[in-house]
Amino acid sequence: MPLHRRLPKRGFKNVLAKKVSIVNVTDLDRFEDKAVIDVAALKEIGLIKGGFDKVKVLGNGEVSKSFSLKQCLVSKSAREKIESAGGTIEN
DSSP, rough: OOHHHHSSOOOOOOOOOEEEEEEEEGOOOOOOOOOOOOOHHHHTSSOOOOOOSEEEEEOOOOOSOOOEEEEOOOHHHHHHHHHTTTTTEEE
C-alpha cells in the first residue's frame, strides 16, 4: 500500500480567509451619547481583542443612544436599529 493512501486524511484551513471580529449592538451602549465609534475605540474599551481583519456589528439587542459608527461592517438588522435610534453609519 503506498504511503499517501496509508496516511490519515485531514481537512484544510483556508489561509486566505478573512478573520472577522463580532460585536453586538447591545455592547455599543457602553459608549456615551453622540460618540464616534471606530476600530480603535472598540479596542480601547476592550470589546475586540486579538488579530482580525474586519469588525462586524450584529443586531442582537437594542440601542438606546445615538452614535456614529465608522470602519465597520454592519448587518441589516443592526443598521435598522442604529438608524432608528438616530445614529449614523459611515464606511
